[in-house]
Amino acid sequence: MELSERKQIILAAVVEQFIETGEPVGSKGLQAKLGISVSSATIRNEMSELAEMGYLEQPHTSAGRVPSQKGYRYYVDHLMNRREPDDYQRRQMEADISAGGADPQRLIEKAGEVLAQLTNCAAMSTMPKGEGIFIRRVEVVPVGGKTCMTLLLTSAGIIRSRVCRLDFELTASMLENFYNVVSSALIGRPVSEVGAVMLQTLAASLGSEALPLLPLIAAVAELARDADETDVMLEGQSNLLNHREYDGKVYELLEFLNKPQPLSHLISSSKNDLDVLIGKESLFRQLEDSSIILARYNIGLREGGAIGLIGPTRIDYARIIPSVEYLTGLLGKLLKKALEE
Amino acid sequence: MELSERKQIILAAVVEQFIETGEPVGSKGLQAKLGISVSSATIRNEMSELAEMGYLEQPHTSAGRVPSQKGYRYYVDHLMNRREPDDYQRRQMEADISAGGADPQRLIEKAGEVLAQLTNCAAMSTMPKGEGIFIRRVEVVPVGGKTCMTLLLTSAGIIRSRVCRLDFELTASMLENFYNVVSSALIGRPVSEVGAVMLQTLAASLGSEALPLLPLIAAVAELARDADETDVMLEGQSNLLNHREYDGKVYELLEFLNKPQPLSHLISSSKNDLDVLIGKESLFRQLEDSSIILARYNIGLREGGAIGLIGPTRIDYARIIPSVEYLTGLLGKLLKKALEE
DNA sequence: TTTAGCACTCAAACGCTAAGAGTGCTAACA
DNA sequence: TGTTAGCACTCTTAGCGTTTGAGTGCTAAA
Numbered sequence: 001m002e003l004s005e006r007k008q009i010i011l012a013a014v015v016e017q018f019i020e021t022g023e024p025v026g027s028k029g030l031q032a033k034l035g036i037s038v039s040s041a042t043i044r045n046e047m048s049e050l051a052e053m054g055y056l057e058q059p060h061t062s063a064g065r066v067p068s069q070k071g072y073r074y075y076v077d078h079l080m081n082r083r084e085p086d087d088y089q090r091r092q093m094e095a096d097i098s099a100g101g102a103d104p105q106r107l108i109e110k111a112g113e114v115l116a117q118l119t120n121c122a123a124m125s126t127m128p129k130g131e132g133i134f135i136r137r138v139e140v141v142p143v144g145g146k147t148c149m150t151l152l153l154t155s156a157g158i159i160r161s162r163v164c165r166l167d168f169e170l171t172a173s174m175l176e177n178f179y180n181v182v183s184s185a186l187i188g189r190p191v192s193e194v195g196a197v198m199l200q201t202l203a204a205s206l207g208s209e210a211l212p213l214l215p216l217i218a219a220v221a222e223l224a225r226d227a228d229e230t231d232v233m234l235e236g237q238s239n240l241l242n243h244r245e246y247d248g249k250v251y252e253l254l255e256f257l258n259k260p261q262p263l264s265h266l267i268s269s270s271k272n273d274l275d276v277l278i279g280k281e282s283l284f285r286q287l288e289d290s291s292i293i294l295a296r297y298n299i300g301l302r303e304g305g306a307i308g309l310i311g312p313t314r315i316d317y318a319r320i321i322p323s324v325e326y327l328t329g330l331l332g333k334l335l336k337k338a339l340e341e
Numbered sequence: 342m343e344l345s346e347r348k349q350i351i352l353a354a355v356v357e358q359f360i361e362t363g364e365p366v367g368s369k370g371l372q373a374k375l376g377i378s379v380s381s382a383t384i385r386n387e388m389s390e391l392a393e394m395g396y397l398e399q400p401h402t403s404a405g406r407v408p409s410q411k412g413y414r415y416y417v418d419h420l421m422n423r424r425e426p427d428d429y430q431r432r433q434m435e436a437d438i439s440a441g442g443a444d445p446q447r448l449i450e451k452a453g454e455v456l457a458q459l460t461n462c463a464a465m466s467t468m469p470k471g472e473g474i475f476i477r478r479v480e481v482v483p484v485g486g487k488t489c490m491t492l493l494l495t496s497a498g499i500i501r502s503r504v505c506r507l508d509f510e511l512t513a514s515m516l517e518n519f520y521n522v523v524s525s526a527l528i529g530r531p532v533s534e535v536g537a538v539m540l541q542t543l544a545a546s547l548g549s550e551a552l553p554l555l556p557l558i559a560a561v562a563e564l565a566r567d568a569d570e571t572d573v574m575l576e577g578q579s580n581l582l583n584h585r586e587y588d589g590k591v592y593e594l595l596e597f598l599n600k601p602q603p604l605s606h607l608i609s610s611s612k613n614d615l616d617v618l619i620g621k622e623s624l625f626r627q628l629e630d631s632s633i634i635l636a637r638y639n640i641g642l643r644e645g646g647a648i649g650l651i652g653p654t655r656i657d658y659a660r661i662i663p664s665v666e667y668l669t670g671l672l673g674k675l676l677k678k679a680l681e682e
Numbered sequence: 683t684t685t686a687g688c689a690c691t692c693a694a695a696c697g698c699t700a701a702g703a704g705t706g707c708t709a710a711c712a
Numbered sequence: 713t714g715t716t717a718g719c720a721c722t723c724t725t726a727g728c729g730t731t732t733g734a735g736t737g738c739t740a741a742a
Contacts, residue, residue: 026735039685044736062692062735103504141478141494143680149498153482157490161500163444163679237578238595254579338504339484367704380716385705403704403723685742696731704722711716 003055003074009034010046011055012079015067019314022244024064069279069313072291076276076317084322093118093323094330102338104128104157109233111307111331116236119320120243121311122257123235126267128156128335129228132302134190138182138220142170150216152223154191156299157339160227164219168212178213181205182220194224230264230305245289245312256286257310267306270294274325279313291315297328299335307331344396344415350375351387352396353420356408360655363585365405410620410654413632417617417658425663434459434664435671443679445469445498450574452648452672457577460661461584462652463598464576467608469497469676470569473643476527476535479561481519483511491557493564495532497640498680501568505560509553519554522546523561535565571605571646586630586653597627598651608647611635615666620654632656638669640676648672 003011013034017025027044034043047065050056055071058064067075085093096114100106105127112125132155139151146169152160185202186194199221203210206217237254240246246253256262262284266277277292287310294308307328309320344352354375358366368385375384388406391397396412399405408416426434437455441447446468453466473496480492487510493501526543527535540562544551547558578595581587587594597603603625607618618633628651635649648669650661 024735028735040735041685041687041737042683045684048737058736060692061737062690062733064735101503102506103502105502136484137482139480143477143496143498147680149494149500151492151494151500153490153492153502155484157484157504159492159500159502161444161446161494161498162442163498165443165679238592238599241592241595251579251582254582258579338506339488365704369704381704382706382716382718383714386715389706399705401723402706403702403721405704683742685740687739687741689736689738691734691736693734694732697729699726699728701724701726703724706719706721708718708720709716710718712714 006038007046007050008079009036010043011050011067011071012075012081014047014050014056014065015071015075015079016318018067019316022314024059024066026064029064069281072278072313072317073281076278076321080318080321082322083319085326089323090326090330093327094334097330097334102334104335104338107331107334107338108305108307109235111327112233112235115307115309115324115327116239118323119309119311119315120236120239121309121315122237122240123307123309124232124263124267125235125307126230126232126264126305127158128299128302128304129230130303131190131192133158133192133228134188135186135194135224138179138186140170140175140178140216142175145169148216150219150223152220152227154227155339158227160223162219162223164215166212166215174213177206178216182217186220186224191224191228194221194228230268232260232263232267234258234263240311243312243314245314249289252286253290256284262286266292267294267308272296273328274321276317276321289313291317293317293321293324295324295328297332297335299332299339304332304335347379348387348391349420350377351384352391352408352412353416353422355388355391355397355406356412356416356420357659359408360657363655365400365407367405370405410622413619413654413658414622417619417662421659421662423663424660426667430664431667431671434668435675438671438675443675445676445679448672448675448679449646449648450576452668453574453576456648456650456665456668457580459664460650460652460656461577461580462650462656463578463581464648464650465573465604465608466576466648467571467573467605467646468499469640469643469645470571471644472531472533474499474533474568475529475531476565479520479523479527481511481516481557483516486510489557491560491564493561493568495568496680499568501564503560503564503567505556507553507556515554518547519557523558527561527565532565532569535562535569571609573601573604573608575599575604581652584653584655586655590630593627594631597625607633608635608649613637614669615662617658617662630654632658634658634662634665636665636669638673638676640673640680645673645676 013030014025017033027040030043031040054068056065057068093114097107097110100110108125108127112123116123134155136155137153140148142148146166148164150162150164199217202217206213234257241250273296275294280288282292290310291313292308292310294306296306297304354371355366358374368381371384372381395409397406398409434455438448438451441451449466449468453464457464475496477496478494481489483489487507489505491503491505540558543558547554575598582591614637616635621629623633631651632654633651635647637647638645
C-alpha cells in the first residue's frame with residue numbers, strides 16, 4: 001500500500017484539518033493550509049484518487065472529504081507527527097496524579113481522571129493484574145453473633161471484603177485454626193491460582209472442622225476471584241457529550257461503557273504496550289464511531305494494568321498518544337514507589 | 342392557600358396529564374380526560390385563575406398549561422394519589438437488591454441501581470453515617486520495606502485503607518505497641534469522634550515511640566475521616582439522557598452530579614424520612630429543572646444513610662414516592678440482617 | 683502533468699404560507 | 713352569578729419552493 005509523497009502530505013493535511021475543525025475539508029481550504037505551490041485542481045485530483053483508494057470519504061457529492069477508518073489508520077501508523085507533552089504538562093500530570101496520596105487504588109483512579117480531563121474524552125483504568133499479584137493477607141473479623149467479615153489484601157494493594165454469615169458462633173480456637181491453615185496455604189500465592197482445586201486441599205487440611213467453616217472458605221475464594229477480575233474504572237463519561245459526532249448516540253454509548261464486561265474484555269484482549277483501535281477495529285458495534293487508545297503500565301519489571309480512553313474517531317492522536325504513553329510510565333513509577341520501597 | 346374542590350381536581354388532572362405526556366395540556370383535552378360534565382370554557386376559566394395564582398404556567402400564549410413549581414408542590418402535598426408497589430414489584434425489588442449477596446456496601450449500591458432502573462432516573466445512595474457507627478478494627482499490614490498499609494473497619498461494614506510510608510522499617514515490637522494503644526483507644530469509639538484531640542492523647546500514650554509512628558497515626562485519622570464522610574454513589578446517570586426536557590442541558594447536570602460535595606451536602610442537609618425537592622427548592626442552580634426525592638433508611642433503630650433519585654420535575658411522584666419509601670424499609674431490613682444477626 | 687474554467691450537485695439557510703391547537707373575550711343563557 | 717357557545721386572535725410547527733455557496737468533476741489548453 002504505497003502512497004506517493006504528495007499523497008501522504010495531502011492525506012496528513014486532510015486528517016489534521018478535519019481533526020481540528022470537524023468539518024469536511026475541501027481542496028481550496030487545503031491549498032491555503034498547505035504552503036504547497038500547487039493548484040486546487042491538482043489537489044482535487046489527488047483527493048479523488050485517495051478517495052478511490054479508500055483513505056477518504058465523502059459525506060455527499062458536494063461536500064469536502066473526511067478521513068475514513070483506513071485513512072486514520074494510515075495516518076496513525078505512518079504520517080502522524082507526535083507532539084510530546086512539554087515539561088510543564090508533565091509536571092502538571094505528576095502533580096495531579098499524586099494529589100490523592102500514595103494509595104495505589106487512588107493513584108490509578110487519578111490517572112484516569114487526569115487522562116479524561118487531558119483529552120476531554122472518557123477514560124478508563126484498571127488495577128494491576130496477572131501472575132505477579134499474590135495474596136498478602138487474609139483476615140476474618142467477627143462483627144457480632146454469627147456474622148463476620150472477610151478481608152483479602154493483595155500485593156498490588158487491592159483490598160476486597162465481604163460479609164459472611166455462619167450457622168453458629170465462631171470460637172477463638174476455630175478462628176485460630178482457620179488462620180493457621182489459610183495463612184500457610186494462601187499467603188504468598190498468586191491470586192489467580194486460588195481456584196476450586198486449591199480450596200479442596202484447604203478444606204482437607206482443616207480436618208474435621210472443615211465442614212462448618214466452609215462458608216468462610218468459599219468467601220475467601222470469592223474475594224480472590226473478585227480481586228483477580230479486571231474491573232474497569234471509568235472517568236469523564238460526561239465529556240463525551242461535548243462531541244457533536246455523538247449527538248443522539250450518546251445514550252447507547254454510555255450504556256455500553258457502563259457494562260463492565262465488554263470493556264474488561266477489550267482490555268484483556270490486547271497485550272501490547274500501546275493499542276489504537278479505530279472505529280470498527282474494536283469489533284463492537286457500539287464503538288464503530290469511536291476510537292480507543294489503550295496503554296499498559298508496568299510496575300517495575302512486573303506487568304501492571306492498563307489505562308485508556310474512548311472518544312470519537314476524530315481525536316488528536318498526535319498529541320494524545322504521546323501523553324498516554326507518558327502517563328503509563330509515570331503511573332508505573334509512582335506505583336512502584338508506593339508499593340515496593 | 343385554599344383551592345376550591347373543582348380547582349383541585351383540575352390542577353391534579355393537569356399535573357397528571359402533563360406527567361404522562363410531557364405536552365402542555367389544553368382545556369379541551371382535559372375535558373375529555375375528566376369525566377366531569379362541564380364545558381371546556383369553564384375549565385379554561387379555572388385554568389386561567391390557577392395560572393394567575395401561580396400554580397400553572399404557559400410556555401406561550403397559544404399553548405396549553407404546564408404545572409409550575411408551586412403547582413407540583415401543591416400536588417405532592419395535597420392532591421397526589423399514591424400508587425403503592427404491588428406484591429410482584431416488591432418481590433422483584435427484594436430479589437434484585439439481594440442478588441449481590443449480603444455485603445452492606447453491595448446492598449446499598451444495588452439499592453441505588455434498582456431505584457435508577459425503576460424510575461429511569463439517576464439514583465444516589467450513601468453508606469450509613471452518624472453517631473451510631475463505631476470503629477470495629479484497625480490493622481497495619483507491612484507490605485515490604487518501609488511501606489505499610491493501614492486498614493480501618495467500621496461497624497457499618499465500611500472498609501477504608503491507605504498506603505502509608507515511614508522513614509524506617511517497622512519492628513514487631515513497635516507494631517505491637519501501636520496495636521495495643523490504638524486498639525484500646527479507638528476500638529468501639531464512634532468514627533465521628535476521631536479528631537485532632539483524640540490523636541494527641543493517642544500520641545501521648547505511645548510515649549517515646551510516638552514520634553516515628555506519627556505518620557501511622559495520621560493515616561488512621563485520615564481513614565476515620567474518610568469513613569465518616571458521606572460519599573455518594575451515583576447510578577444510572579445515562580438514564581437522564583432519555584428525558585427530552587434535558588436536551589442540551591445534560592452536560593451541565595452530569596458535571597454537577599459528578600462533583601461529590603454538592604450531593605453530599607444536599608443529603609446531609611435534610612434530616613426527614615422523606616424529602617421531595619422540586620425545582621429551585623434545592624437551591625442549586627444546576628437543579629432548577631430537576632426534582633429530587635430523598636429518603637433515609639434506618640438499620641434497626643439506628644440511623645442509616647439515604648437513597649434518592651434525581652430526575653426532571655415532570656416525574657411520576659404518585660408511583661415513585663411510595664416505591665422509594667418501600668425501598669428504604671427493605672434496605673434497612675436487609676442491612677440489619679447482614680450486620681447484626 | 684498541471685491548471686484554469688465552467689457546469690453541475692447537494693445541503694443548508696431562508697422566507698413564505700397554511701394548518702392546528704389553544705386561548706381570551708363577549709354575549710347569551712339558566 | 714356562574715356557565716356556556718361562538719368566534720376572533722395568537723403563536724408554533726410543518727411543509728415547500730427558492731436561493732446561496734461550497735465543493736466537486738470534467739474538459740481543454742498550457
